[in-house]
Amino acid sequence: MVFGKKYMDEDLDKRGFKALVNEVEHLAATPNLGDFFPFLGVIDLQRLTCRLKDLSKVFDEFLEKIIDEHVQSRDQKQSKDFVDTMLDIMQQGEAEFQFDHSHIKAILFDMLIAAIGTSPSAIEWILTELLRHPHVMKKLQKELEQVVGLERMLKESDLENLNYLDMVVKEGLRLHAVAPIAPHKAMEDCVFFPERFVGSSINIHGRNFQLLPFGSGRRGCPAMQLAIVLVDLIVAQLVHCFDCELPNGMTLIWATLVLIFIVYALYELLNNIQSRKMYPPGPKGLPIIGHLHLLGKNPHQDFQKLAKTHGPLMYVRLGLVPTIVVSSADTAEKFLKTYDHIFATRPHNEAAQYLAYGQKNLITAKYGPYWRNMRKLCTQHLLSNQKINSFQSMRRQQVEFMIKSLKNEACDHRIVVDLSAKISSLSADLTCLMVFGKKYMDEDLDKRGFKAVVEEVEHLAATPNLGDFFPFLGVIDLQGLTRRLKDLSKVFDEFLEKIIDEHVQSRDQKQSKDFVDTMLDIMQSGETEFQFDRRHIKAILFDMLVAAVGTSATAIEWIITELLRHPHVMKKLQKELEEVIGLEKMVKESDLENLNYLDMVVKEGLRLHSVAPLIPHEAMEDCIVNNFHIQKGSRIMINYYAIQRDPNIWPGAEKFFPERFVGSSIDIRGRDFQLLPFGSGRRSCPGMQLGIIIVQLVVAQLVHCFDWELPIGMQPCELDVEEHFGLATSREHPLMVIPTYRLNNA
Numbered sequence: 001m002v003f004g005k006k007y008m009d010e011d012l013d014k015r016g017f018k019a020l021v022n023e024v025e026h027l028a029a030t031p032n033l034g035d036f037f038p039f040l041g042v043i044d045l046q047r048l049t050c051r052l053k054d055l056s057k058v059f060d061e062f063l064e065k066i067i068d069e070h071v072q073s074r075d076q077k078q079s080k081d082f083v084d085t086m087l088d089i090m091q092q093g094e095a096e097f098q099f100d101h102s103h104i105k106a107i108l109f110d111m112l113i114a115a116i117g118t119s120p121s122a123i124e125w126i127l128t129e130l131l132r133h134p135h136v137m138k139k140l141q142k143e144l145e146q147v148v149g150l151e152r153m154l155k156e157s158d159l160e161n162l163n164y165l166d167m168v169v170k171e172g173l174r175l176h177a178v179a180p181i182a183p184h185k186a187m188e189d190c191v192f193f194p195e196r197f198v199g200s201s202i203n204i205h206g207r208n209f210q211l212l213p214f215g216s217g218r219r220g221c222p223a224m225q226l227a228i229v230l231v232d233l234i235v236a237q238l239v240h241c242f243d244c245e246l247p248n249g250m251t252l253i254w255a256t257l258v259l260i261f262i263v264y265a266l267y268e269l270l271n272n273i274q275s276r277k278m279y280p281p282g283p284k285g286l287p288i289i290g291h292l293h294l295l296g297k298n299p300h301q302d303f304q305k306l307a308k309t310h311g312p313l314m315y316v317r318l319g320l321v322p323t324i325v326v327s328s329a330d331t332a333e334k335f336l337k338t339y340d341h342i343f344a345t346r347p348h349n350e351a352a353q354y355l356a357y358g359q360k361n362l363i364t365a366k367y368g369p370y371w372r373n374m375r376k377l378c379t380q381h382l383l384s385n386q387k388i389n390s391f392q393s394m395r396r397q398q399v400e401f402m403i404k405s406l407k408n409e410a411c412d413h414r415i416v417v418d419l420s421a422k423i424s425s426l427s428a429d430l431t432c433l434m435v436f437g438k439k440y441m442d443e444d445l446d447k448r449g450f451k452a453v454v455e456e457v458e459h460l461a462a463t464p465n466l467g468d469f470f471p472f473l474g475v476i477d478l479q480g481l482t483r484r485l486k487d488l489s490k491v492f493d494e495f496l497e498k499i500i501d502e503h504v505q506s507r508d509q510k511q512s513k514d515f516v517d518t519m520l521d522i523m524q525s526g527e528t529e530f531q532f533d534r535r536h537i538k539a540i541l542f543d544m545l546v547a548a549v550g551t552s553a554t555a556i557e558w559i560i561t562e563l564l565r566h567p568h569v570m571k572k573l574q575k576e577l578e579e580v581i582g583l584e585k586m587v588k589e590s591d592l593e594n595l596n597y598l599d600m601v602v603k604e605g606l607r608l609h610s611v612a613p614l615i616p617h618e619a620m621e622d623c624i625v626n627n628f629h630i631q632k633g634s635r636i637m638i639n640y641y642a643i644q645r646d647p648n649i650w651p652g653a654e655k656f657f658p659e660r661f662v663g664s665s666i667d668i669r670g671r672d673f674q675l676l677p678f679g680s681g682r683r684s685c686p687g688m689q690l691g692i693i694i695v696q697l698v699v700a701q702l703v704h705c706f707d708w709e710l711p712i713g714m715q716p717c718e719l720d721v722e723e724h725f726g727l728a729t730s731r732e733h734p735l736m737v738i739p740t741y742r743l744n745n746a
């Protein structure tokens, strides 16, 4: 039925067809230590993996041969078997997913194992019960005599008239679950009694949940109809044609033991069928901790190094969490475009449980209707072009304040300033004004001060939490992180509640609306397709603070760092600014579109310094990528840092060289997978437009208004580029510089 012909033993291997199928069943059913203690998998103490690999090679060659035979003989065939049908599907490209030889072979393998294993077991069990209950055997033979007679053999068309046979089969399947992990409520009744179905409407097709030999629902057995006909026909034929006796000395206890073993083997077979899958390559891990010990304080750099040995699709295990690390543009495209619908969710995040009201924020929300609605709400109401433009004059004012303060503080006295702190404070002010409508003073949030608390949030959210890698350790809180997260979330919650209250009280007197006003409008309109209350407003406010403050400031800091390390690029950019704007005026947002070299400098800065290099995704289903199996629940790390420094794509990848973009159409908006500072696909950054404007404006203004020098004695090449991994991967040390005002409007 599957292959269109019988195969001889030697067709498969010199050991013979049956021996090999038996070996597959045996190996797949043997309890594999690696399934119960994942860290033992690599060691393969039982030598099972090694034997499975040999066997899979033999099977693979056999199935390839069958497929080849079918391909060659297709034109001369009148009727089609399974293989022909699958080849048709493959060639017509009708499947909604990638479908090639490996899929045909996997299905053929399923057919062999599922069909050879299940139907014979069912038949064997029913015959066993008939032998154990001779009066039932007699009654069934009587029915067969009456319906079919003793002159001819039974035909398939007779089956519908054999009511007692139907009850015997049902009762056999009830008592002996062939796939016993399916629920079988009626198993408590261990008596073989087919008459219990007299006058009963219970059937075995998955509608009656007390009797589910073929399962039920989406994953119910697709071959149920075929299996029922086979079992009915063979049981009836054997009972009709023969009187059966047990051999001398064969005790029922012995028969029962054999049967228990067979059921156990089937159970294990079902459990272990997973182990045939091929995972991406990766380094050898350690028991329990997996590969956690290979990661230091900058995991994006460690993953980049490992990928050089193990390839762009790499498997590692972080504690108990299977993790896939993606390090090339082609592979990233598969995850973020081709199979984006499978990888668009986020993993469990201990920190977000406390800080973001049970992952109700956008950044860590699970993929689904809630995330979709929240994202729509943010992109339409909070981060739309119209909303961004409405804050243009506020941005101009704030950037000018910073320039003035720098000029007053430093220029006259040539003192060294902490430019990192200036940039981060500007970014916090821009965000607060846009989100809350006003700047907040330190003491408004907590006696520790606004910045200290936001930094603590960033620090705690970025600290590797053992509970994320060993879920059972979450409750124990070995690192004391949960306690700190709870304290912090309380401080934040009170602060955000106070802000919302202030907004509720002052709503009528306001002319322009900030983020909080917009969200209160949405909450009160009741227009959302999901429950939207204060908790949701707070979760989004939290996102805006965390996502906006750190990222833009970090990007600006890195670009200025590279300009300081490359004075000729700084000069060239100043020249462009002089030509387009002149030395009499400051930069305006409307100038940005005329600054081509600035555009290249920003692109190159974001390429070389990935601000958010490893934001995790999670696989919602099993999936095959580049012929490797990615299991459901795996954490997916797209290593933007490694992709953007891939020497196969970027000549001189480690160099800061904005001219590489001359005449190039590569952009940073998620269409070109070699340059993804804002990600791509469903989970890409919704604040990209705002981020680009802020980064371009602030870099341009700083470079246009000041000449910059490094502290006395430091050469450009000595300025360090050490990174500090976190929610935003910033400079390890603050950027200390001496500014000199250079415009003529002093």
Ligand code: HEM
Pocket: 362, 363, 364, 375, 543, 544, 547, 548, 551, 552, 555, 611, 612, 615, 616, 638, 676, 677, 678, 679, 680, 682, 683, 684, 685, 686, 687, 688, 690, 691, 692, 695
């Ligand atoms: C230069 C500045 C920025 C950079 C480089 C940046 C980068 C990123 C990246 C790489 C992601 C994750 C993509 C992925 O999961 O694969 C992301 C997500 C996100 N960003 Fe940004 N971002 C920036 C600015 C902003 C701003 C200004 C906001 C908001 C005001 C923002 C809000 C978000 C949010 C809410 C998400 C999560 C989206 C989701 O999971 O659906 N970002 N960003």
